[in-house]
Amino acid sequence: MPKSLPSQRLEQAHRLTAELNLLRDQLNHTIDQLCTLVAGGDIGGEPIGLTALASAAGGGAERTLAPSWLRLPMASAHVSSPPTGHHLGPETAVYSDYRNGLMQLIQSTLPRGEDERYGLIINHADFDGTFFSLVVDARALLADMPEGQAKLGIAIDIRGTPAPVIHAKCTWKIGEDWTERPLKLRANHLSADGVTLDLFDPAQVKALDFHLIFNPVGRGSFEIRRLSLSLLVTPAVEAPVATSVFEANP
Numbered sequence: 001m002p003k004s005l006p007s008q009r010l011e012q013a014h015r016l017t018a019e020l021n022l023l024r025d026q027l028n029h030t031i032d033q034l035c036t037l038v039a040g041g042d043i044g045g046e047p048i049g050l051t052a053l054a055s056a057a058g059g060g061a062e063r064t065l066a067p068s069w070l071r072l073p074m075a076s077a078h079v080s081s082p083p084t085g086h087h088l089g090p091e092t093a094v095y096s097d098y099r100n101g102l103m104q105l106i107q108s109t110l111p112r113g114e115d116e117r118y119g120l121i122i123n124h125a126d127f128d129g130t131f132f133s134l135v136v137d138a139r140a141l142l143a144d145m146p147e148g149q150a151k152l153g154i155a156i157d158i159r160g161t162p163a164p165v166i167h168a169k170c171t172w173k174i175g176e177d178w179t180e181r182p183l184k185l186r187a188n189h190l191s192a193d194g195v196t197l198d199l200f201d202p203a204q205v206k207a208l209d210f211h212l213i214f215n216p217v218g219r220g221s222f223e224i225r226r227l228s229l230s231l232l233v234t235p236a237v238e239a240p241v242a243t244s245v246f247e248a249n250p
Helices: 005-037
Strands: 055-057 062-064 078-080 086-089 092-098 100-109 119-125 132-138 148-161 167-176 176-182 190-200 203-212 222-235
Touching: 005 055, 132 222, 148 167, 176 190, 190 222
Parallel strands: none
Antiparallel strands: 055 062, 062 222, 078 100, 086 092, 092 132, 100 119, 119 222, 132 203, 148 190, 148 222, 167 176, 167 203
């Protein structure tokens, strides 16, 4: 059934409002960069959302990554019925097998004082698929990381009505072999989980992905307000070579 004229106008009004908010945020971001330059700062360096390589306790190295859509305006702040494979940013893609129903992705501006600049609202109604997922390419975490014992971690804050059920996993590829590990996350409060690996060589990893998988039921809405991925590697300590007690006399 075609949409009525009032509903079409309402949707257009929402889209134009989202675009206006996007332009405002782009202007604010440009002003922030100019202020940084005037103050003598540098707007280059690590990609947005990726922390510089840091030393952790015990001699380890640690990096964290937040998706670009939490830090920068998306190309389109309002997306209706995104096709599978749609990109929210350079590191995040959307996948689903739904055919009908309503799916909307809206980039929202979070209040000052929040951990991130933006959030991602997902509205759904009459969803007829079996899954809807966000896949984040986290290979940026691997650069210059040492080999050793590793922990791959995720922290997320999702709020929704009704609270969405989240299934999550971390997958990586070494050579031609894929490995995956499940992650346990919950909605409506900050939730975190991780995977510990006894031996991990980042230089050998060809792909590293974090999957957030939902199965929307009925009509609802939820918002991702924070998503942080991390890699902590503690290099193996080489044992000293034992000296024989039966040394020959010179």
